[in-house]
Amino acid sequence: MQLPTLTELEKAAARIYRTLNPTPQFNWPLLSQRLGAEIWLKHENHTPTGAFKVRGGLLYLEELCEQHRPAGVVSATRGNHGQSVGYAARRLGVPATIVVPHGNSADKNAAMRALGVTLIEHGEDFQAAREHAGVLAEKEGWHPIPAFHPTLVRGVASYSLELLKALPMLDVVYVPVGQGSGLCAMIAAKMALNHPVEIVGVVSAHAPAYALSFERRELVSHAVSTQLADGLACRVPDPQAMEMIWFGASRIVRVTDEEITRAMRILFTDTHQVAEGAGAAALAAAMQEQAGNIGRRVGLVLSGGNIDAAPFARALEGEGGK
Numbered sequence: 001m002q003l004p005t006l007t008e009l010e011k012a013a014a015r016i017y018r019t020l021n022p023t024p025q026f027n028w029p030l031l032s033q034r035l036g037a038e039i040w041l042k043h044e045n046h047t048p049t050g051a052f053k054v055r056g057g058l059l060y061l062e063e064l065c066e067q068h069r070p071a072g073v074v075s076a077t078r079g080n081h082g083q084s085v086g087y088a089a090r091r092l093g094v095p096a097t098i099v100v101p102h103g104n105s106a107d108k109n110a111a112m113r114a115l116g117v118t119l120i121e122h123g124e125d126f127q128a129a130r131e132h133a134g135v136l137a138e139k140e141g142w143h144p145i146p147a148f149h150p151t152l153v154r155g156v157a158s159y160s161l162e163l164l165k166a167l168p169m170l171d172v173v174y175v176p177v178g179q180g181s182g183l184c185a186m187i188a189a190k191m192a193l194n195h196p197v198e199i200v201g202v203v204s205a206h207a208p209a210y211a212l213s214f215e216r217r218e219l220v221s222h223a224v225s226t227q228l229a230d231g232l233a234c235r236v237p238d239p240q241a242m243e244m245i246w247f248g249a250s251r252i253v254r255v256t257d258e259e260i261t262r263a264m265r266i267l268f269t270d271t272h273q274v275a276e277g278a279g280a281a282a283l284a285a286a287m288q289e290q291a292g293n294i295g296r297r298v299g300l301v302l303s304g305g306n307i308d309a310a311p312f313a314r315a316l317e318g319e320g321g322k
Contacts, residue, residue, distance in 0.1 A: 003244070004154050006192035013158035015062065016055050019091070022162045023047060025299070030270035035286060036294045040170070041271065042163045042301045045279060049083040049111070051231075051304030052159055056181055057084030058091075059155030060145060065092055070143035072097065076130035077147070078178075078230040079108030080304050085145055086115030097136065099129040105230060107308045125224055127235045147179040148238040153188060156181050160189035163299060164197060172198040173299035174282035177210050177252065178231050180241030182303060187248030197299070198250045202285040204232040204277075205254040213237045214245060214252045228257040228311065231278030231304060255284040263287065264315040267302070276307035 004012075023046045032039045044052035064070065072095040075085050082098040089096035097118040100109060104121065113119055122132040130147065137144035146152075164170065175183045183201045190197055203211045206226035213220045219242060224233045245252075255263075263280035266287075267273050275283075282300040286293060 003188050003191050004150070004157070009154060009157050009161055009189060009192050012059050012154040013161055016058055016155060016158050019058055020047060020055065023159060025163050025166055028271045031266070034266065034270060035290055035298070038297045039286070040163075040167060040297070040299045041273070042159060042299060043273070044159055044301060044303050045273060045275065045305030049080065049087050050306045051080035051083065051279075052156055052182055052301070053080040053084035053304075054087050055084075055158050056152035056155035057081070057088040057145075060149065060151045061085070061088035061092055061094065063151055064143065065094065070094060072140065072142040073145050074099070074133050074137050074140070074142040075145040075147070076100070076126060076133040077112075078126055078233055079105050079112070079306060080231060081147055082112045082117065083108070083115060083306075086112050086117040090116045097142065099133040099136070101125050101129045105306070105308050108306055111306065125235055126233055148181055148241050150240070152181045153184045157185035157189050159301075160186045161193070164189050164193050164195045167297065167299065168195065169297060170195070170197045170299050171296040172200060172293065173301065174200050174202050174253070174285045175301045176232060176278045176281040176303045177201045177203045178234055178278060179238055180210065180245060182301065183249060184241055184244040186301075187244050191248065199248060200285065201245060201249050201252040202281045203252055203254055204229045204260070204281070205256045207233050207235070208254055209234050209237045210242070210245070211252040211254050213242050214249065217246065226257055226277070228260055229277030229281060231276060232281060253285040253288060255281055255288060259284040259288065261315045261318060264312070265318050268316060273302060274305045274307065274312065275302055276304050279304045
């Protein structure tokens with residue numbers, strides 16, 4: 001395993017900033033008061049696609065086109081990665097096909113189509129969609145863009161650099177885990193900056209493959225049953241991602257759909273931010289571990305805000321910010 005250097009990460013970030021602006025990190029007093037800690041949200045819901053993934057897609061497609069401009073690209077997603085690919089592909093004029101599982105978020109599907117991608121529905125979960133994308137790549141001669149890749153990590157790490165440079169005394173940061181690029185990016189930035197922050201991954205309790213793999217120190221696949229956190233709905237962990245996570249993460253916390261729902265309500269109540277299930281997972285984990293974080297500086301990655309109106313309305317129908 002070879003981690004990117006600070007020079008490599010900063011070069012990637014400079015490239016991304018030609019297209020995107022850095023996102024803010026804000027301390028929210030109500031949220032801090034609620035948890036008894038100094039809480040900082042990293043607002044990746046403020047990117048042009050509403051999620052952190054766009055950073056990785058931009059870097060990957062730009063570097064790919066410099067080496068060899070493909071006839072087309074294909075990838076699988078539950079939404080945010082697909083928007084990332086679509087955003088970058090449209091900017092570079094490359095045809096993109098995205099495979100999603102049946103029953104995927106209608107709003108995320110609409111957002112991808114609006115970016116010009118050809119959307120294909122296949123299979124019952126992300127893994128099935130990913131396997132079909134591989135078949136299409138071979139059949140059509142398209143370049144397959146994986147959900148995890150070192151180049152994606154370098155691109156995504158631009159948000160981690162922003163957060164850790166802005167908060168050199170941050171004690172702990174909670175990072176949602178789907179395929180692992182966000183968590184690995186935070187690990188890469190921490191090591192490159194020699195930052196003291198403790199890094200905690202967060203998975204859905206109903207999609208525990210990465211947590212099980214972390215605990216057992218071996219790759220473990222597991223069925224997915226989350227009804228809310230589609231961005232965390234991973235059945236098969238990526239081996240490259242796990243190598244970095246074993247190296248740099250302190251632990252991985254599991255949060256239930258119920259805990260995520262409550263975190264979504266609290267984020268809206270205390271900060272008026274809209275978070276999708278994966279985007280609220282970091283807060284859900286911090287609330288679960290609240291007793292151990294009293295008085296600490298705590299970073300929470302609000303990784304995305306792309307949630308359909310109906311499930312968000314149902315989440316808000318709970319007991320307010322309780």
